[in-house]
Amino acid sequence: MKYVAPTMNEAMKKVRNELGENAVILNSKVMDSGGVFGLFKKRMVEVIAAIDPGIENEKAEMKRLRSQPDASKSVSFKQDEHRKQQLKSENSVQQELKELKKMIASFTSSSQFERYDSSIREILLHLQIQGINESLLLQAGDHLQGYFKSSGQKGTEILLIEAKRFLKDAVSEVNMSGMSYKKKYINVIGPTGVGKTTTLAKMAAEAVIEKRMKIGFITTDTYRIAAIEQLKTYAGLLNVPVEVVYKLEDYKKAIHKFRDFDHVFIDTAGRNFREKKFVDDLHKVIDFERDMETFLVLSLTGKEDDMKEIITQFSAIEINAFIFTKLDETSTYGSMVNILKETKTGIAYITTGQDVPEDITEVDADYISELLLKGFSHERSGV
Template identity: 55%
Template structure:
């Protein structure tokens, strides 16, 4: 097992060094705060010392074993006076014992990491807060970012209560989102379009947005649906259209869509419901682009369900990268107890959110998204 020591001003920088040299298969054995330099005990520089190792079963370690330099080093360790056959047997036996030893060490390391989650060098009160963020599935880089902020603040103050620490982290996370665009429909464009995978609640979300436009903004609106794959979706939207006393057009192809657009040319706004497909496959996104002109006076929102895996959501976002998405809508937040994925997506994509939906009731179960609303969900761990 290759073990190496790394030193950096912050944990994120240390992790970059570790991954660059040891690869993604590296594991952290230990980390601690150290102070270097200074003069007469003053002006010392704070650093983090991290000891990391390569998992012997990782691709990185396997690649290194195949390196000619590595093989030459192994050959040097074999005594010259030992016969070739005997040396091979001894080598094989030693390799087997070494491999078993490495596996035992690795199991021990994994157990240690499970118990302290890599935050053992932080003070206990800070560590508890970091572990909570990890449970909320906040990205590790963003957790360490918040941790460094807490440590810096801790050094400038004598003490901070648990409540003050939590409030400090909340404010820090909110500030990181402040540069993004939040809030609902802008009412600056005629067409409002919601897209996303099947089962995320697009039709219900669109109806909630339409209710606001009609009842609060007094807009003359119409519905268009391209979701001809599910009869239930059409019937659902027809019901909402009847309740609002607004027209609905069902379109099956591009020509139908263009006719519907012409029919509603005198309306203030047109709300467009799209078919839910497996948008992890790019071909469905291309099919959608053939039907709808996303650049024609249109505001498009991508609906993401918080019950889905973050990895799958990232793939969906990637596949929609050719579509000019205004903001995200996070749905089904009432069906989960971890909300870190929302924060991660906003930070990673540098794009804001329009709405958060929590339930099937129309128009009640929807609220405009905001940095405070997102972070409060994360820190409270529940929908209020």
């Protein structure tokens, strides 16, 4: 089937949405469409994709296995299950290799990448799969091609080292550090389901356990009883007080109660912040002007466009840095880099699980560049 989109990323999304993860790319090309009298043409990407027939063979084999007689059932069942897993594993590996090779071929046929050496195209493909936007991909390609020509270094591993250096430089312009501890009030905001409360507890644990500070909790998340109880559980473990606030007057009373504390950590409700109303509601409960450091929490499992929309909605609030959660639940990290470069906003932490206080870490440019190219050698070898 044929799919046309403005970029390769969007074309691949269409393929996955309609044909699923078992689709393979048969051909792709860049073409011009529209325009008047040869002017104002728009560049588009055309992708031809199909379902791998090998998957259908696997389904047929599974059906045959299920139809076998029940004689020697216990032994046969184990053998069948083993065979099913073996078939699934073999077909999965073959499918991944096939799709990867087809995508590499699609890069070769694309006019915007054909000027690069094949080793560079491999690296660009990996970064494209990571979700790096096209502008940065082309910058990376031009940089690596220039390095390739000037240095005479042709090995992929050498180019990989230079690619890491390029990515490190690309994100080094944004600030990367945790809490500054210069503000008394530490506030985390963000949409529902990103792990704000757990993240706040991890940050608070650092202040209590490592810094030996006197802290308190405020929660404005009165929409979910479970959220209040969760924060109270963390507060109990850290032996710190919690104040639940419903309106700005309650908030003022709470901060007065904590006037002699070193820091106050504020948990906010997770709402659909694509609706401006919920952002406005925050201002009705929290005084953002008072000695505050605010972190916007975003999940790496979310869609980049949704994250950007949330950032736009929060533009009326000064965001000091992002916190990206759920690193352990995804294998693609390009959206984080795209957002950091586009917004020029810093990054405070990345979280890697639910354990408090362990699964949180500060990052630097080296960490992010390593993360983006993680597993590249395994993809090339098919491991």
